Amino acid sequence: xxxxxxxxxxxxxxxxxxxxxxxxxxxxxxxxxxxxxxxxxxxxxxxxxxxxxxxxxxxxxxxxxxxxxxxxxxxxxxxxxxxxxxxxxxxxxxxxxxxxxxxxxxxxxxxxxxxxxxxxxxxxxxxxxxxxxxxxxxxxxxxxxxxxxxxxxxxxxxxxxxxxxxxxxxxxxxxxxxxxxxxxxxxxxxxxxxxxxxxxxxxxxxxxxxxxxxxxxxxxxxxxxxxxxxxxxxxxxxxxxxxxxxxxxxxxxxxxxxxxxxxxxxxxxxxxxxxxxxxxxxxxxxxxxxxxxxxxxxxxxxxxxxxxxxxxxxxxxxxxxxxxxxxxxxxxxxxxxxxxxxxxxxxxxxxxxxxxxxxxxxxxxxxxxxxxxxxxxxxxxxxxxxxxxxxxxxxxxxxxxxxxxxxxxxxxxxxxxxxxxxxxxxxxxxxxxxxxxxxxxxxxxxxxxxxxxxxxxxxxxxxxxxxxxxxxxxxxxxxxxxxxxxxxxxxxxxxxxxxxxxxxxxxxxxxxxxxxxxxxxxxxxxxxxxxxxxxxxxxxxxxxxxxxxxxxxxxxxxxxxxxxxxxxxxxxxxxxxxxxxxxxxxxxxxxxxxxxxxxxxxxxxxxxxxxxxxxxxxxxxxxxxxxxxxxxxxxxxxxxxxxxxxxxxxxxxxxxxxxxxxxxxxxxxxxxxxxxxxxxxxxxxxxxxxxxxxxxxxxxxxxxxxxxxxxxxxxxxxxxxxxxxxxxxxxxxxxxxxxxxxxxxxxxxxxxxxx
Amino acid sequence: xxxxxxxxxxxxxxxxxxxxxxxxxxxxxxxxxxxxxxxxxxxxxxxxxxxxxxxxxxxxxxxxxxxxxxxxxxxxxxxxxxxxxxxxxxxxxxxxxxxxxxxxxxxxxxxxxxxxxxxxxxxxxxxxxxxxxxxxxxxxxxxxxxxxxxxxxxxxxxxxxxxxxxxxxxxxxxxxxxxxxxxxxxxxxxxxxxxx
Numbered sequence: 001x002x003x004x005x006x007x008x009x010x011x012x013x014x015x016x017x018x019x020x021x022x023x024x025x026x027x028x029x030x031x032x033x034x035x036x037x038x039x040x041x042x043x044x045x046x047x048x049x050x051x052x053x054x055x056x057x058x059x060x061x062x063x064x065x066x067x068x069x070x071x072x073x074x075x076x077x078x079x080x081x082x083x084x085x086x087x088x089x090x091x092x093x094x095x096x097x098x099x100x101x102x103x104x105x106x107x108x109x110x111x112x113x114x115x116x117x118x119x120x121x122x123x124x125x126x127x128x129x130x131x132x133x134x135x136x137x138x139x140x141x142x143x144x145x146x147x148x149x150x151x152x153x154x155x156x157x158x159x160x161x162x163x164x165x166x167x168x169x170x171x172x173x174x175x176x177x178x179x180x181x182x183x184x185x186x187x188x189x190x191x192x193x194x195x196x197x198x199x200x201x202x203x204x205x206x207x208x209x210x211x212x213x214x215x216x217x218x219x220x221x222x223x224x225x226x227x228x229x230x231x232x233x234x235x236x237x238x239x240x241x242x243x244x245x246x247x248x249x250x251x252x253x254x255x256x257x258x259x260x261x262x263x264x265x266x267x268x269x270x271x272x273x274x275x276x277x278x279x280x281x282x283x284x285x286x287x288x289x290x291x292x293x294x295x296x297x298x299x300x301x302x303x304x305x306x307x308x309x310x311x312x313x314x315x316x317x318x319x320x321x322x323x324x325x326x327x328x329x330x331x332x333x334x335x336x337x338x339x340x341x342x343x344x345x346x347x348x349x350x351x352x353x354x355x356x357x358x359x360x361x362x363x364x365x366x367x368x369x370x371x372x373x374x375x376x377x378x379x380x381x382x383x384x385x386x387x388x389x390x391x392x393x394x395x396x397x398x399x400x401x402x403x404x405x406x407x408x409x410x411x412x413x414x415x416x417x418x419x420x421x422x423x424x425x426x427x428x429x430x431x432x433x434x435x436x437x438x439x440x441x442x443x444x445x446x447x448x449x450x451x452x453x454x455x456x457x458x459x460x461x462x463x464x465x466x467x468x469x470x471x472x473x474x475x476x477x478x479x480x481x482x483x484x485x486x487x488x489x490x491x492x493x494x495x496x497x498x499x500x501x502x503x504x505x506x507x508x509x510x511x512x513x514x515x516x517x518x519x520x521x522x523x524x525x526x527x528x529x530x531x532x533x534x535x536x537x538x539x540x541x542x543x544x545x546x547x548x549x550x551x552x553x554x555x556x557x558x559x560x561x562x563x564x565x566x567x568x569x570x571x572x573x574x575x576x577x578x579x580x581x582x583x584x585x586x587x588x589x590x591x592x593x594x595x596x597x598x599x600x601x602x603x604x605x606x607x608x609x610x611x612x613x614x615x616x617x618x619x620x621x622x623x624x625x626x627x628x629x630x631x632x633x634x635x636x637x638x639x640x641x642x643x644x645x646x647x648x649x650x651x652x653x654x655x656x657x658x659x660x661x662x663x664x665x666x667x668x669x670x671x672x673x674x675x676x677x678x679x680x681x682x683x684x685x686x687x688x689x690x691x692x693x694x695x696x697x698x699x700x701x702x703x704x705x706x707x708x709x710x711x712x713x714x715x716x717x718x719x720x721x722x723x724x725x726x727x728x729x730x731x732x733x734x735x736x737x738x739x740x741x742x743x744x745x746x747x748x749x750x751x752x753x754x755x
Numbered sequence: 756x757x758x759x760x761x762x763x764x765x766x767x768x769x770x771x772x773x774x775x776x777x778x779x780x781x782x783x784x785x786x787x788x789x790x791x792x793x794x795x796x797x798x799x800x801x802x803x804x805x806x807x808x809x810x811x812x813x814x815x816x817x818x819x820x821x822x823x824x825x826x827x828x829x830x831x832x833x834x835x836x837x838x839x840x841x842x843x844x845x846x847x848x849x850x851x852x853x854x855x856x857x858x859x860x861x862x863x864x865x866x867x868x869x870x871x872x873x874x875x876x877x878x879x880x881x882x883x884x885x886x887x888x889x890x891x892x893x894x895x896x897x898x899x900x901x902x903x904x905x906x907x908x909x910x911x912x913x914x915x916x917x918x919x920x921x922x923x924x925x926x927x928x929x930x931x932x933x934x935x936x937x938x939x940x941x942x943x944x945x946x947x948x949x950x951x
Contacts, residue, residue, distance in 0.1 A: 609933040700937035733927040739893030
């Protein structure tokens with residue numbers, strides 16, 4: 001009876017019938033109370049976005065898999081202390097972190113959000129060493145500013161590690177046959193068989209470990225991380241559907257086929273399978289958005305290459321994971337199998353939940369989900385069932401082939417694994433290096449790195465988003481706009497980087513485009529912080545700072561770990577001259593991400609407003625340390641130094657700013673300003689004479705020249721320049737100031753109050 | 756967006772007649788509303804129609820005075836602010852004899868030294884009325900003051916008490932970039948002037 005129930009639950013989860021799954025597993029736990037069954041129930045809860053339920057039932061459990069699931073629930077409920085205790089019990093300092101790589105990753109996140117950077121880095125590194133395909137851990141390291149070069153991380157050692165993992169699958173023909181058979185009965189994922197095999201191989205890996213959960217965890221983590229590889233397994237250059245049949249020989253290790261080309265093919269061809277996969281996945285998206293930081297979103301979505309493949313891989317991951325679970329259920333005994341299922345679902349659901357942030361379909365699983373998503377869901381369900389049935393047929397055909405060809409396949413599998421692993425790692429090296437450089441704000445280098453990618457990888461939502469961000473950091477807003485809009489065409493459902501895109505449009509003052517973007521994002525996902533950031537930027541562009549602030553606050557509520565939303569709140573507070581709240585917002589942003597240089601910059605500007613020049617200088621320096629290439633930061637640092645009466649230093653910094661970006665004319669203007677206040681009028685005029693050639697329409701340049709000529713008592717020249725300044729339509733205040741200055745030119749005896 | 760003045764008549768230096776009024780409030784982008792930074796008070800009011808009705812962004816609610824003329828609306832700031840524009844919403848069709856007719860705007864440091872800076876006469880107004888505080892001299896574009904007082908000296912049809920539905924005060928936007936002598940006008944400068 002137990003195994004039937006377990007199988008039923010697995011099946012339900014596989015088909016995303018969460019309420020039924022929960023009901024049956026509750027029945028199961030009542031009839032056969034055991035910790036492994038509890039894990040299954042917890043997994044059902046987590047899939048159904050009920051982390052609190054999972055938390056309660058798993059509280060106090062000791063098995064590694066239970067502790068892992070418990071930690072995930074705690075993480076989602078923002079109980080970081082308990083999550084840490086579960087993963088790393090205080091009274092067992094030497095205990096191994098449950099579930100290997102995913103466990104380390106989760107623990108790393110806990111440490112990151114509790115401000116223990118070193119430990120976080122340590123665990124992310126461990127996660128990566130145990131599983132080189134755990135891209136998310138590498139992303140975290142980049143964000144923390146402590147990532148090693150991608151060539152090292154995704155290099156030789158990683159290759160060996162992957163080979164070890166995937167080569168083991170060839171040593172268990174019997175089991176795999178069994179699995180294949182079992183899998184054949186599963187009606188959904190085409191990836192089932194290879195996954196099963198990987199599961200088996202995982203078992204072999206950790207054979208000595210008495211705790212099945214950690215084995216499963218290991219296998220699951222491989223499954224998860226190699227999700228896209230599974231995807232690609234069926235993604236040989238021809239469309240998905242036909243690949244299943246062509247996959248037969250070395251069934252097991254073929255799974256390790258290169259991700260890159262296949263995936264990108266998937267992307268660029270927009271092959272039917274990819275859309276199918278995306279649709280299959282859609283219903284699973286039950287977000288715990290509140291607890292998922294932007295970093296996580298990037299991690300998850302950055303998991304492999306782009307949004308669609310990631311989605312599909314996630315989908316196939318989930319599909320295959322649950323199908324694997326099903327398969328094991330059927331083949332093995334109740335107990336051990338059930339908890340395999342549970343454990344696999346654990347990390348899966350975590351990913352699902354964390355990924356969901358940017359997804360549109362996530363909502364339906366939530367109670368009172370947004371109704372406009374319901375339509376999507378129904379459409380998706382229909383397409384997923386059709387794809388399932390076709391996949392099932394393929395899977396069955398595949399199974400038969402697999403079993404017969406298994407033995408012959410083993411000989412060639414080893415070399416395939418090696419080539420497969422190296423191909424995967426090649427792509428990951430490029431992506432990793434690009435991401436790392438971008439996080440260090442070495443944007444030109446990052447752009448060059450990304451260009452090394454083959455077209456089909458470059459033209460994916462994720463990569464283009466990163467490229468767009470890099471252009472934005474280089475203050476090349478036009479190019480960023482172009483790249484981001486391309487990204488939107490390719491992956492219109494993706495919210496990755498869209499907050500930055502909205503800022504790009506804000507800078508370009510493209511209010512139509514910006515409002516269109518915001519509307520689209522909100523209708524895609526009303527619960528994503530990026531959507532509200534875009535909306536807020538819209539209002540801010542209209543100078544409606546109050547409404548903009550409300551929107552940014554909404555984004556913060558949706559995800560308190562999304563640093564940019566906090567920074568934007570800070571900007572709006574400062575625009576309203578509410579400096580107290582501005583400081584609080586910026587500081588909150590820095591608590592989430594101490595390398596968020598925008599917040600350091602924001603504080604620098606705030607203190608400049610308040611004329612607290614020492615604080616201002618300090619904060620600009622911190623920003624500069626993180627992003628040493630930014631000419632804007634340098635120019636303000638120079639200004640702050642000047643106000644601290646360290647004008648020579650200020651001028652030196654200003655020179656650096658001028659050199660840092662030829663297109664930025666502001667440092668020259670600031671330099672002239674400083675020179676003028678130092679009464680070095682001729683030098684100031686020299687700079688401005690040059691500047692006016694580059695910026696013939698900038699009123700303030702001529703107005704400043706007017707001021708200088710006035711100080712030199714060269715009234716005609718002053719008049720001339722003031723006239724031009726007025727023609728260039730300055731603001732009302734400045735127009736009044738300039739006019740008053742003109743009046744004063746002719747009546748030098750009159751008392752002045754405005755100047 | 757340009758400053759929209761009342762449709763019919765123009766403003767004179769001392770005595771000006773205003774009629775008509777816009778249904779939509781449109782103000783130059785260069786200006787921002789400063790009322791939130793001030794303490795508002797009125798010389799008298801009927802219960803339920805107090806000073807908050809002047810600031811609630813609701814044109815259905817109004818302030819109704821309750822005493823002898825002139826009636827005052829006092830707007831006091833914590834520090835000197837530059838003001839450029841006062842906008843009132845009054846409607847003869849709804850308020851008839853309660854509609855203000857003669858309005859005087861005074862400015863100063865406090866109640867003891869208020870001086871008239873503007874006087875207008877309204878003729879059957881029906882909507883938003885824009886009262887610019889600028890003088891002819893460019894040096895007088897703004898009024899730099901601690902306090903503004905809007906005095907209703909008389910009403911239409913010799914009504915005793917008055918209704919005013921909304922009042923807003925505007926001043927210039929400060930330079931978003933601190934410690935700068937002038938604001939930037941060109942896109943290139945503005946783009947590089949800040950990191951968002």
